[in-house]
Amino acid sequence: MPAANTPSEGIQSHTPLPRNMPVCPVRGSVIYPTMVQHIDAGRALSIAAIDAAMNENKVIMIVSQRDKDLDDPDVDDLYEIGTACSILRVRKNPDGTLQMLVSALSRVRASHYSKGEFLRADAQAIEVENGESVELEALSRELETKFEALIQGGKFMAPETVQHIQNLEDPGQIADHIAFNMDFKLEDKQSVLEAVSLTERLRKVLTLLDAEAEVQSVQQRIRQQVKEEIDRNQREYYLREQMKAIQKELSGNEGEEGDEAEEFRAKIEKLGLNADVRKEVDREVNRLARMHPDAAEAGVIRTYLTWITELPWSSRSDDSLDIVEAVKILDEDHYGLEKVKDRVLEFLAVRRLRKERAERGEIDAAEVNKGPILVFTGPPGVGKTSIAQSIAKSLGRKYVRIALGGARDESDIRGHRRTYIGAMPGRIVQGMRTAGTKNPVVLLDEIDKLGSSYQGDPSAALLEVLDPAQNQHFTDHYLGVPFDLSEVMFIATANYPEQIPPALMDRMEVIDFSSYIEQEKLEIAKRYLLPRQLTQNGLKGNQIAITDAALEKLISHYTREAGVRNLEREIGTVARKVARRIATGELKRAKVTDKELEKYLGNARYTPEHEAREDMVGVSTGMFYTPVGGDILFIETSVMPGKGLVLTGQLGDVMRESARAALTYAKTNSERFHIPRERLDDSEIHIHVPAGGIPKEGPSAGTTMSVSLVSALTGIPARRDVAMTGEITLTGRVLPIGGLKEKVLGARRAGIRHIILPKANEGDLRDIPAHLRTSMTFHPCETLDEVLDVALVGGLQALERRGSTAKRKPARRKNDAGASA
Incomplete structure (x- = not known):
């Protein structure tokens, strides 16, 4: 047995402390001198150390290991300072573990650890330094005060433990017991054990108590x-339950289940609102929850929340960007309109490519839906609205039509503020609720019919709606929160694009719908209008047959329009009259020919102009354009004794100016055309445009007036088979005009075969149907000399032959490539 060390704190004089002793490592705890504690040992290392101590002198060193998760600690994993303990009793548990009761004797420092079957240490007791008695007394009192304050402040500790600590008199023991029973960190407890000076130990414990406090x-x-x-x-819940019970008692709805505010909360939770919108909506829900259901304000909030929950905040439909399918749908639904269909297919193709790039991560997904706002312009009945439906159908999107005709109030677009009685959201938000998806096709119909009043300009409110850079934050006055319109495909329609405000027009791309020609109307009637009217009037296909000649006469003599609406009405009239005769048993089936058409529709309502029967002096043929199509007109000039220029036929200022320019041109070239000066000075020239009850205006009658005037002054007839259009200058230049396609179609309908047009409009001939370009002769002209050469019988040669001294070589008549005069 090794020699004993000098006794130290807590060591009785009769208790020997060996220099070399077995070591039992413990995890997560520190034992201090004078304490009696149970220690459970389950590791083989610990059990072997306990057995060795029991076989020797029943003294064992208890030391904490630095890492409590180690199952087999080495000598470097143990602290140097531990506690020497006397084993009082050892009990073996049924599971093979040991429970040891020890009495802590003294702090010991291990100078050396050795490891075999178990750990052993060469250890020596640590002498404790007491320090100055005054400082020790002060620290001891402060320690007791803080410990009591901590316990009174709510720190939990077993009452018997608190009583035991308060009964201790030795300051060192008080500090040790406090450190042992408080839930300090292992490192802090070990530092208290390692404090050699008593005053240092007390300061450490005081510091730990301050941190714990x-x-x-x-x-x-x-x-x-x-x-x-x-x-x-709990108070709000209690009051809310009380309020619900009171409201239920007052309203008498004892069978009503659920809470209205909670129902709104459940619906709002599914909408996917952003934080700002959700904050505003939750505020309204809370107001409704605190309000009596019969209060007037409750009804306003209830309506507002209903609108919020029915709007498509995050619901969207998947785009179908199959170009081949789109071509099929557009061709099935519409005949002609090739330029319009091409532009629509280009729009869909661009969107498809953007979507593919977004899926590859090359562009942002928000860029897919960006694109121009399309505006379809053209006369009524040409298919602007129906082709928008076809676009929605080809995309697989919902379709919503918003009629803007007659809207005069900004609130029609932005809605009314909720402070007004009967306030409602604007037409845009109403349309979004109708669509039920975030990305519908929205048709803004008749956008050129918007009005304005003292209540605001609705076209100005549309600026935000139709601007892709702004409409993702569109705020309706009624909602009061931003609603995203960036995924909506807006399409507008207009009859007169010049009536659309420039700022609004700048945000849209114009696609022009021209009038249908007669051949197109015939095909549309056969493919779409006739089958639809037969179905609507209860007829089968074998009960009625309308010949092509009857449809052609119906188009030319009973309708005058750019579109086909009136044509469908007339077909419906014929179908109803046939249906009546079949229903009365008068006949089983009917065949409607052009000769029988008057029996169903009465006399023809329109008699189209036809070319003159013969070439006449002073009568030339012009062409004009209207929104319902083109036609021809005759300009007549008569020269009689008198003075001045007389214009009749209800002409506008521009046409009057054209007549004066034509007269000036004739006077300037009177010598060349062999017109006697006295005939110009002593004659009253009367220019008349028939159908005086109809106002006439436009810049394209200059060439027609010039030909009529020169013909009347020279006595040379104008050709009856030539129609012309074009404005003139005083020097005889021919300026370009618009509406060439409609004018040519009207002239062809009248039987005209030769067309004089400005040279600058030669490119517009590509818009003329191919079969018309081959059956008609076009004469592009730059000067009035070229016009007169074509329009007068005999051309410029006839003018030159009027003078006996005419030496001028006949001018060559100019025609377009491949055309014969």
């Missing part, structure tokens, strides 16, 4: 906040 203060503050929050929630 601070933590306790924070815990109490948090606990108080949580308690207040719980109390407030």
Whole structure:
């Protein structure tokens, strides 16, 4: 047995302390001198050390290991300072573990550890330094005060433990027992064990108690906040339940289940609103929950929340960007309109390519839906609205039509503020609710019919709606929160694009719908209108047959329009009359020919102009354009004794100016055309345009007036088979005009075969159907000399032959490539 060390704190004089002793490592705890503790040992290392101590002198060193997760600690994993303990009793448990009761004797320092079957240490007791008695007394009193304050502040500790600590008199023992029973960190407890000086030990424990007091203060503050929050929630819940019970009792709806506000909350939770919108909506829900259901304001809030929950905040339909299928749908639904269909297919193709790039991550997904706002312009009945439906059908999107005709109030677009009685959202938000998806096709119909009043300009409100850079934050006055319109495909229609405000027009791309020609109307009637009217009037296909000649006469003599609406009405009239005769048993089936058409529709309503029967002096043929199609007109000039220029036929200022320019041109070239000067000076020239009850205006009658005037002054007839259009200058230049396609179609309908047009409009001939370009002769002209050469019988040669001294070589008549005069 090794020699004993000098006794130290807690060591009785009769208790020997060996220099070399077995070591039992413990995890997560520290034992201090004078304590009696149970220690459970389950590791083989610990059990072997206990057995060795029991076989020797029943003294064992208890030391903490630095890492409590190690199952087999080495000598480097143990602290140098531990506690020498006397084993009082050892009990073996059924599972093979040991429970050891020890009495802690003294702090010991291990100078050397060795490891075999178990750990052993060469250890020596540590002498404790007491320090100055005054300082020790002060530290001891401060320690007792802080410990009591901590316990009174709510720190939990077993009452018998508290009583035992308060009964201790030795300051060192008080510090040790406090450190052992408080939930300090292992490192802090070990530092208390390692404190050789008693005053240092007390300071360490005081520092730990201060930190614990601070933590306790924070815990109490948090606990108080949580308690207040719980109390407030419980109070609100209690009051809310009371309010519901009172409202239920007052309203008498004892069978009504659920809470209205909670139902709104459940619906709002599924909408996927952003934080700002959700904050505003939740505020309204809370107001409704605190309000009596019969209050007037409750009805307003209830309506508002209903609108919020029915709008498509995150619901969208998947785009179908199959170009081949789109071509099929457009061709099935519409005949002709090739330029319009091409532009629509280009629009869909661009969107498809953008979507593919977004799927590959090359561009942002938000870029897919960006694109121009299309505006379809053209006369009524040409298919602007129906082709928008076909676009929605080809995309697989919902279709919504918003009629803007007659809208005069900004609130029609932006809605009314909720402070007004009967307030409602604007037409845009109403349309979005109708669509039920975030990305419908929205048709803004008749956008050129918007009005304005003292209540605001609705076209100005549309600027934000139709601007791709702004419409993702469109705010309706009624909703009061932004609604995203960036995924909506807007299409507008207009009859007169010049009536659309420039700022609004700048945000849209114009696609022009021209008038249908007669051949197109015939095909549309056969493919779409006739089958639809037969179905609507209860007829089968074998009960009625309308010949092509009858349809052609119906188009030319009973309708005058750019589109086909009136044509469908007339077909419906014929179908109804046939249906009546079949229903009365008068006949089983009917065949309607052009000769029988008057029996169903009466006399023809329109008699189209036809070319003159013969070439006449002073009568030339012009062409004009209207929104319902083109036609021809005759300009007559008569020269009689008198003075001045007389214009009749209800002409506008521009046509009057054209007549004066034509007269000036004739006077300037009178010598060349062999017109006697006295005939110009002493004659009254009367220019008349028939159908005086119809106002006439436009810049394209200059060439027609010039030919009529020169023909009347020279006595040379104008050709009856030539129609012309074009404005003139005083020097005889021919200027370009518009509406060439419609004018040519009207002239061809009248039987005209030769067309004089400005040279600058030669490119517009590509818009003329191919079969018309081959059956008609076109004469592009730059000067009036070229016009007269074509329009007068005999051309410029006839003018030159009028003078006996005419030496001028005949001018060559100019025609377009491949055309014969």
